Amino acid sequence: MTGKLGEPGSPIKRSREGSGRARLEEVARRAGVSTATVSRAFNLPDRVSPETRERIFSTAKALGWVPNAAGRALASNRTHIAGVIIPTLDNEIFSHQVGAMQRVFAEHGLNLLIACSNYDPDLGFLQAKAMIESGVEALALAGETHPQALYDNLDALRIPYVLTYAYRDGAPHAMVGFDNEAAFVQITDYLLGLGHRRFAVVMQPSDNNDRVLSRLRGINIALRNAGLTLAPKHLIIGKASLDFGISSAHQLIAEPAATRPTAIICGNDTLALGVQIGLTQAGADIPGDFSITGFDDIELASKLSPALTTMFVDNREIGTIAAQQLVLCLGKENAAPQSHQVMTVLRVRQTTAAPA
Structure with missing residues (x-):
């Protein structure tokens, strides 16, 4: 029979135990690995062999254990969250960029938050503030037109950021895009x-x-x-x-x-x-x-x-390089992303000719 709240056998009690350190150690013991390897399997799966990863996942599933994201963040002082703010998802160019960024971030154990500003800098500023409050470790923004207060906040908090889809020599910010x-x-x-x-x-x-x-x-x-x-x-x-x-x-x-x-x-x-x-x-x-x-x-x-x-315009390349630059900055004291110019290519087809 199901116990009352807080009694042994209570479903809520089991769920809360399932996120605790004791169960992490139990998963590690039964899978025959260290607790660090268990954490790595969930956070950086590409750094754990497929066989070991499968054994850890199977053991965790059998025990009903899931990683506690809040606990990981407190213990490591990391949230493993990156953010990107784009003007719109109606245009495939931005969805290509975001898709490429997400692949890079996922390879490094980072989750991606996405927001659309609808070409409104003030709305973009509010979205960026919300992301900062959520603990984003890095941020990508489209273009240069953003309130100075946003740049000041990112610099003060030492959150690395890049501007995408634009590039110009001498820009005061890291830019990954084209001229x-x-x-x-x-x-x-x-x-x-x-x-x-x-x-x-x-x-x-x-x-x-x-x-x-x-x-x-x-x-x-x-x-x-x-x-x-x-x-x-x-x-x-x-x-x-x-x-x-x-x-x-x-x-x-x-x-x-x-x-x-x-x-x-x-x-x-x-x-x-x-x-x-x-x-x-x-x-x-x-x-x-x-x-x-x-x-x-x-x-x-x-x-x-x-x-x-x-x-x-290779928007996937823009997204890939932007994410790589941000990943390189994480965990490095005073590291800053670098600008990178992506070249455009004129593709001449059938809608142009000499005037009649």
């Missing part, structure tokens, strides 16, 4: 080299987004070097969605053929594919009437016909 300005100089120069002189830009909002500001700066630098300027009406800013790309295409094709842009630079592939759909719906020929470029090289970019000319 957005240089990438869009390259895209614009490529279109100029084809002979285009009338441009439009369809871009996501620049508010609280340093990456977009850098991209616009790159486009303007390349045009200025060619003696050209972007007409204000041809800078179309809006939500990074297919629908906005489609509506932007309808706006551009409504202009007289003799004066409308012949090249459309888009801030990402989603916008570019929307523009492509909208122009096709209106009966335009691509690339005969319009050349279109995207950015990111998402999976769909190469599947449609004509396939999209775009810039490839």
Whole structure:
């Protein structure tokens, strides 16, 4: 018969004992290993042989024992938690980055907390504070646009952090990403080299987004070097969605053929594919009437016909390197992550050609 609360035989009593040190020693004794090996099997499984790991797990299961995370944290002064704050999970580029980070952290016995700021620095700051209060040992943030108070808190608490998806020389923070300005100089120069002189830009909002500001700066630098300027009406800013790309295409094709842009630079592939759909719906020929470029090289970019000319960014590499840099800092006094530039690659496909 089941005992009352606190009496021998009580299910609650057994559960609480199952998390205690006595049972850890019992698991170790029955599995024929040390208590350190038991802990290592659960925290750093790659450092324990498969046979020993299986024996420990089987023994722990038979005894009903599970590791006590709070106890481990107190004993080691470690929480084994890392955090990442990204703008959104709607875009596959960030999910690729987070997936790569999680694989690296898991290999080193770290759990990953994920939050989305929705491009709101104040919301991102609150999420970061919550993560800090939860004991994160390292943090990754997208871009540079964050309140100075966040950087100050991380520095004061000696929590290593990296900024992802952006890179610039001389930045005061460790950055693992690519040079957005240089990438869009390259895209614009490529279109100029084809002979285009009338441009439009369809871009996501620049508010609280340093990456977009850098991209616009790159486009303007390349045009200025060619003696050209972007007409204000041809800078179309809006939500990074297919629908906005489609509506932007309808706006551009409504202009007289003799004066409308012949090249459309888009801030990402989603916008570019929307523009492509909208122009096709209106009966335009691509690339005969319009050349279109995207950015990111998402999976769909190469599947449609004509396939999209775009810039490839290895977001998995960004996530992997960022996580590796943070892991290297853990457990090392005053260690700091290092910046790393990931190179972009222009992938020329079928949506670009010389203007008719």
